[in-house]
Amino acid sequence: MAKVVVLGSGFAGQTAALNLRKSLKKKDHEVTVITPNKKFGYVPSWVWVGVGKMDVSETQFDLAPVYKKKGINYVNGLAKEVHVEEQFVTVDLLDGGSEKVEYDYLINATGPRLAYDMTEGLGPDHGHTVSICTPNHAAEAGEEYLKMVERMEKGETVKMLIGTGHGMATCQGAGFEYIHNIAFDLEQRGLLDKAQIKWISNERMLGDFGVGGMVIGKAGHIVSGKIFAEASFMEQGIEWITGAAVTKVEAGKAHYKTVESSEVQTEEFDFAMLIPAFAGVPIKYITKDGSDITGDLCAPNGMLKVDADYSSAPRGFDNWRKEDWPLTYQNQTYKNIYAAGISFAPPHPISKPAASPDGTPIVASPPRTGMAAGIIGHVVAMSVADIVNGKSSEPEHTASMGDFGAACVASMGKSMTRGSAAVIAMYPVVPNYEKYEYGRDMDATFGDQGLAGHWLKALLHHLFIYKMKGKFGWWLIPD
Numbered sequence: 058m059a060k061v062v063v064l065g066s067g068f069a070g071q072t073a074a075l076n077l078r079k080s081l082k083k084k085d086h087e088v089t090v091i092t093p094n095k096k097f098g099y100v101p102s103w104v105w106v107g108v109g110k111m112d113v114s115e116t117q118f119d120l121a122p123v124y125k126k127k128g129i130n131y132v133n134g135l136a137k138e139v140h141v142e143e144q145f146v147t148v149d150l151l152d153g154g155s156e157k158v159e160y161d162y163l164i165n166a167t168g169p170r171l172a173y174d175m176t177e178g179l180g181p182d183h184g185h186t187v188s189i190c191t192p193n194h195a196a197e198a199g200e201e202y203l204k205m206v207e208r209m210e211k212g213e214t215v216k217m218l219i220g221t222g223h224g225m226a227t228c229q230g231a232g233f234e235y236i237h238n239i240a241f242d243l244e245q246r247g248l249l250d251k252a253q254i255k256w257i258s259n260e261r262m263l264g265d266f267g268v269g270g271m272v273i274g275k276a277g278h279i280v281s282g283k284i285f286a287e288a289s290f291m292e293q294g295i296e297w298i299t300g301a302a303v304t305k306v307e308a309g310k311a312h313y314k315t316v317e318s319s320e321v322q323t324e325e326f327d328f329a330m331l332i333p334a335f336a337g338v339p340i341k342y343i344t345k346d347g348s349d350i351t352g353d354l355c356a357p358n359g360m361l362k363v364d365a366d367y368s369s370a371p372r373g374f375d376n377w378r379k380e381d382w383p384l385t386y387q388n389q390t391y392k393n394i395y396a397a398g399i400s401f402a403p404p405h406p407i408s409k410p411a412a413s414p415d416g417t418p419i420v421a422s423p424p425r426t427g428m429a430a431g432i433i434g435h436v437v438a439m440s441v442a443d444i445v446n447g448k449s450s451e452p453e454h455t456a457s458m459g460d461f462g463a464a465c466v467a468s469m470g471k472s473m474t475r476g477s478a479a480v481i482a483m484y485p486v487v488p489n490y491e492k493y494e495y496g497r498d499m500d501a502t503f504g505d506q507g508l509a510g511h512w513l514k515a516l517l518h519h520l521f522i523y524k525m526k527g528k529f530g531w532w533l534i535p536d
């Protein structure tokens with residue numbers, strides 16, 4: 058009997074757990090999920106929650122009945138320590154107490170620690186900005202946003218600042234969707250002229266998104282993603298600041314440096330949603346003699362190292378190759394441990410790193426979108442299942458971000474008749490300038506925007522919630 062334990066129940070963890078359960082006989086092998094969540098959350102729709110256009114409950118479902126039906130053990134708690142030689146995880150249970158969960162194979166799919174603390178004054182709990190990165194925060198953001206709407210309805214002009222709250226933040230796509238949903242909603246309410254909406258981001262240019270930007274094949278022409286993003290901002294009167302590291306937030310004020318200047322500049326706001334830096338969740342890795350080897354197994358930001366080439370980082374941007382990126386997501390010291398989704402440590406950024414003149418790093422960190430998290434969770438589960446089933450002795454299923462593409466449906470406004478979304482596909486995620494003139498295969502890299510995009514976004518919401526519930530034929534829905 059093999060015991061496979063998955064940490065986390067986001068896109069990566071849920072995909073891994075469902076695929077493991079599908080591939081491993083219940084009577085022979087155990088699959089356990091350890092997660093602090095009682096509900097699965099469909100993250101992409103939190104941008105709509107954050108503008109009060111969707112109730113957060115519509116993005117969630119209870120995990121317990123799904124796990125019961127599937128025969129997946131459910132431990133509702135936070136993994137605190139992984140004892141790598143004795144092969145168990147210590148868990149702080151949500152209902153109190155702790156538990157020791159044994160494993161033969163461990164998949165860490167714990168996503169990011171939302172590192173608000175890396176920027177003084179950032180975040181909804183101890184700072185001055187809202188967030189759409191958790192369901193509760195998104196609901197609170199929606200309430201705060203509607204308060205701004207009330208003020209505008211009374212004739213006030215309101216300053217809104219959306220973007221990234223740290224020089225090394227990622228997930229610009231979520232901020233991009235959010236700012237457009239705000240502008241769209243205000244336009245629908247006839248209040249757009251009462252808002253001064255501004256984007257602030259660590260991206261070197263608009264449309265970078267942490268993937269080094271892209272060029273899009275459209276109607277036989279090559280269009281820069283920067284132009285595409287700039288046009289979308291200009292249409293709604295949104296101003297932007299790029300190449301900026303927000304260094305400190307006070308009530309109503311965001312202070313930042315840029316790649317051009319180390320002089321601290323200030324942007325005032327009435328409402329701000331700034332995505333924090335992402336780090337690894339604070340799980341300790343402990344050996345039999347009690348030594349804490351977290352620093353050896355994880356990158357400095359706490360994300361788990363896997364089969365990437367981490368020696369590639371110092372070689373510099375011009376010498377980075379797609380081969381630097383992991384294939385199997387297997388930890389190379391403890392080969393029964395894997396990391397899936399945001400929890401794996403990337404070898405280096407995808408976008409070209411920059412810094413302010415005083416050395417403050419400013420680079421959009423590599424995103425691992427829901428699709429990437431699902432794909433990686435899937436291949437890791439298949440590799441582990443094959444090993445458990447005796448079909449292989451090494452992980453054989455691979456998915457390098459240098460070899461797989463990404464499809465992104467970015468909401469620009471929620472309405473079934475007047476809404477819009479940008480549908481962008483790119484292949485591969487990590488550009489390959491050796492093979493492709495523009496870094497990506499132009500036959501598979503394209504983008505468009507319109508109402509049909511919104512319908513697709515709304516359809517994906519239902520499709521993925523269906524899939525994550527593991528309902529009939531769930532595995533036929535692509536990751």
Ligand SMILES: Cc1cc2nc3c(=O)[nH]c(=O)nc-3n(C[C@H](O)[C@H](O)[C@H](O)COP(=O)(O)OP(=O)(O)OC[C@H]3O[C@@H](n4cnc5c(N)ncnc54)[C@H](O)[C@@H]3O)c2cc1C
Nearest residue numbers: 065066067068069100101136167168231398399426427428
């Ligand atoms: C507002 C927003 C909108 C987005 N929109 C899109 C989109 O449209 N398309 C897209 O592709 N991507 C989108 N993304 C990105 C996407 O949501 C992430 O890439 C994806 O959620 C990552 O999945 P994950 O499983 O790696 O991490 P997560 O989804 O963060 O899941 C991590 C899981 O681990 C659990 N966990 C944390 N700590 C522990 C612990 N110590 N022990 C056990 N479990 C733990 C968490 O509770 C959670 O269940 C969006 C992100 C945001 C914030």
